[in-house]
Amino acid sequence: MTDNSSVDATLRALLADVLGLGEARAAALTDDSGLFGELPEFDSMAVATVLTEMEDRLGVIIDDDEVDGEIFETYGNLLAFSLRKVTD
Template sequence: MTEPDTVDTTLRALLADVLGLGEDRAAALTADSGLFGALPEFDSMAVATVLTEMEDRLGILIDDDEIDGEIFETYGNLLAFSLRKIGE
């Protein structure tokens, strides 16, 4: 089982890489930080790349029917989804 802190660190690095946020902006994300629609870098094209990278870096499989807009509303939602998938 992967530790929540490790998942958090991995997810921040992933967002920094995929969205080009840089380490400082990624580190500043809080549970309430908006993602899709709030970050100009996080557009519909970035969603597929983020999901693919999540599967690769976190060792999870994400089915299309598991994805909804709520997951990408905030960083906290994305982290909670990732932790839930790892726990499966």
């Protein structure tokens, strides 16, 4: 799954499911949309679930040392991280 649009669609569906955003809110996320600290649903507990779901749905392994707060600042950061993981 190295197609950018399929990774984007998977990530949006994942966020809609895990955070309970619904499809419309997930679809409205832009690269600059804030996540952690901006969306009330995206708390520290959600971070672990999002990472686990990313591994499952994108077929990647995410090591603890790869994860930092910057990844969760914006949707664009999370998407860029996801794209790097699937192309590794």
